[in-house]
Amino acid sequence: MDIQQTLFTQIMQLVQSSSRISIVTHINPDGDAIGSSLAWAGVLRQLNKTVTVITPNNCPDNLQWMQGYSEILKFDTQKQEVLDCLLHTELFFCLDFNNLSRLEELGESILKSTAPHVLIDHHPNPECFAKVAISVTEASSTSELVYHTIIGCGYEQYLNTQIAESLYTGIITDTGGLSHNSGRPELYHIIAHLLQKGINKTAIHDIIFNVFSYDRMKLLGTILKDNFVFMPEYKTAYMYITIENQKLHNFQLGDSEGFVNYPLAIKDVVFCALFTEYENNTTKVSFRSKRQFPANEFSAKYFNGGGHLNAAGGRRACSLHDAINAFENGLHSFKELLLKS
Numbered sequence: 001m002d003i004q005q006t007l008f009t010q011i012m013q014l015v016q017s018s019s020r021i022s023i024v025t026h027i028n029p030d031g032d033a034i035g036s037s038l039a040w041a042g043v044l045r046q047l048n049k050t051v052t053v054i055t056p057n058n059c060p061d062n063l064q065w066m067q068g069y070s071e072i073l074k075f076d077t078q079k080q081e082v083l084d085c086l087l088h089t090e091l092f093f094c095l096d097f098n099n100l101s102r103l104e105e106l107g108e109s110i111l112k113s114t115a116p117h118v119l120i121d122h123h124p125n126p127e128c129f130a131k132v133a134i135s136v137t138e139a140s141s142t143s144e145l146v147y148h149t150i151i152g153c154g155y156e157q158y159l160n161t162q163i164a165e166s167l168y169t170g171i172i173t174d175t176g177g178l179s180h181n182s183g184r185p186e187l188y189h190i191i192a193h194l195l196q197k198g199i200n201k202t203a204i205h206d207i208i209f210n211v212f213s214y215d216r217m218k219l220l221g222t223i224l225k226d227n228f229v230f231m232p233e234y235k236t237a238y239m240y241i242t243i244e245n246q247k248l249h250n251f252q253l254g255d256s257e258g259f260v261n262y263p264l265a266i267k268d269v270v271f272c273a274l275f276t277e278y279e280n281n282t283t284k285v286s287f288r289s290k291r292q293f294p295a296n297e298f299s300a301k302y303f304n305g306g307g308h309l310n311a312a313g314g315r316r317a318c319s320l321h322d323a324i325n326a327f328e329n330g331l332h333s334f335k336e337l338l339l340k341s
């Protein structure tokens, strides 16, 4: 991967001259957000830095086994502790997002600090707020970029089993278990190195992917049976989760993780969406696509969102019904692109 050595040198210098470092990642943190943040925290702590990982809110249960999870500060429930920590922060690492809006309210608090920011991320179109940026769209995950940063900065001696486990988790969660965004041979050299560090690949896949509760499985059944619409004329399918569905199936954070991928298993689907209804008249949408159809452009245009070419998300302040209408209208303008994708 082509990352200039000068970027690593700048990061090393910033790390050397700071003793209190905060690592921040995006709202509703996923395996890559948590995995990359905890891995990098694990390295910096071995350099005797005081490191705090800050997230806007908590992550799903299946990520809470990673080393360092219990010390994460969550802005929604530990606001005062986070604000105190920000006051003393000398250096920020911003991992797995490139736009401060992805931090929601936490973003404003971070901007009040004068400490420099280092961005490590793989999303397209970075906002310019960082002093140093490792921003590589071709990377499978931010965890892959943190691996390169560890090696590039000469910190390989600190890459222990726990750090390797966190990095591997980030890589497999952002690639759907190495099914997409994971075709570069170099990635498998990295994975080989992580395996040499003693990670248990089978156990990690099991902890990450085989974690459905009975309620969650029944929710998936309900959605596939009753809330699933196929529109072959647009090579598109969508699903939705109502508040009523959530109540009926005792919905917990992370319960719909991965549901959005199911419609892609239909041969003729190139684009799909999952709508989730919220109490405050907001609808969150996740998008997935195949080949060259730009899910991120669609999301930016109709749902104030963004993300990657094949995996994007956004939200709209409207009812579920209106969000679905906006989506169907959007399909019409993207029809030509959908049919040739």
Ligand code: 5GP
Pocket (backbone or CB within 6 Å): 099, 123, 260, 285, 286, 287, 304, 305, 306, 307, 308, 311, 312, 313, 314, 315
């Ligand atoms: P997911 O569907 O798993 O929530 O998100 C898929 C991808 O879309 C992630 O890479 C994430 O960064 C991006 N994404 C999800 N929600 C939003 C959003 O509200 N705004 C932006 N800009 N990106 C999003």
Ligand code: MN
Pocket (backbone or CB within 6 Å): 032, 033, 096, 122, 141, 142, 174
């Ligand atoms: Mn990521």
